Amino acid sequence: MKTLVISGGTDGMGRALARTYLERGDTVAVIGRDKSKALPGAAFIPADLSLISENRQVIEEVNARFPVVDALVLCARFFRTHRFVTAEGVEGTFALDYLSRFLLSYGLTAPRLIVNVSGPGQPTGRVHWDDLMLERGYNGMAAQFQAGKANDLLGVAFAARHGDRTRYVLIHPGGVSTSVAGEYDEATAAHVEALKRHGLPVEEGIKPIVARIDNPPAEPLSAFMRERRIDLDGLSFDQAAAERLHSLTLQVLER
Structure with missing residues (x-):
């Protein structure tokens, strides 16, 4: 029996993962905004995860209710063509x-395992060190790519601190036909619809994620493009850059 916590667990791949493990008889807690989307049998934790304050409330609740977590699965995301700033003053995609x-x-x-469903090792995109909130020339794709690099x-910074107790897995599921939640302009919406038509079914898309949850890699940090391992020697996993971002992130949280 496992205990899983899934952010974005009411839609898309997060919901499919929740169903998979509920059907196995495991304990599943899902974090989302709409309780009506939560699967029967799952513990629902309501939150707007773009808000720092609500993340902290979630953390308190999970730690109180589920002191042992076998896998934290991070799936929540939302694409925005136009720049959005949260009530706490943080750019929405970064938040x-x-x-x-x-x-x-x-x-x-x-947690014994963290699976971050993102887009590890991508050659495109960068961290905008002098403009993390993308105040100058915001672009939705640039925001997504920056979040992926971040x-x-x-993963690098976390493994350096807690790799002795928690395995951290970064995984790209490939093109999957999910709801692809977001607010799109016309051109981006057309691209999203093409992805839905040609992407893998959700049940197929989650298979490499399930494989990593069921059989976690031995290393403190690993990255995958579906089943294929990604080399961690590239610039995307630079230790100095990881420490720089860690420090900047703490500054954002302190503000």
């Missing part, structure tokens, strides 16, 4: 796609 994953990763009490570095 949800990266900052929430940072908070949950470090906040839960010693999650690579999150």
Whole structure:
């Protein structure tokens, strides 16, 4: 029997993962905004994960209710063509796609495994060190790529601190036909519809994620493009950059 906590567990791959493990008889807690989407049998934890304050509330609740977590699975994401700033003053994609994953990763009490469903090792995109909130020339894809790069570095920094107790897995599931939640302009919406038509069915898309949950790698940090391992020697996993981002992230949280 396992205990899993899944962010974004009411839609898409997160929901499919929740169903898979509920059907096995495991304990599953899902974090989401709409209780009506939660699967019967799952513990529902309501939250807007783009808000730092609500992430902290989730952390308190999970630690109180589920002191032993076998797997924290990070799936929540939301694409925005136009720049959005949360009520706490944080750019929306950075807040949800990266900052929430940072908070949950470090906040839960010693999860045995963290699976960050992101896009590790991608050659495109960069961290905008002098403009993390993308105040100058915001672009939705640039925001997504920055979040992906930031999650690579999150894995590196986390493994350096807690790799002795928690395995951290970064995984790209490939093109999957999910709801692809977001607010899109016309051109991006057309691209999303093409992805839905040609992407893998959700049940197929989650298979490499299930494989990593069921058989976690031995290393403190690993990264995958579906079943294929990604080399951690590339610039995406630079230790100095990981420490730099860790420090900047703490500054954002302190503000």
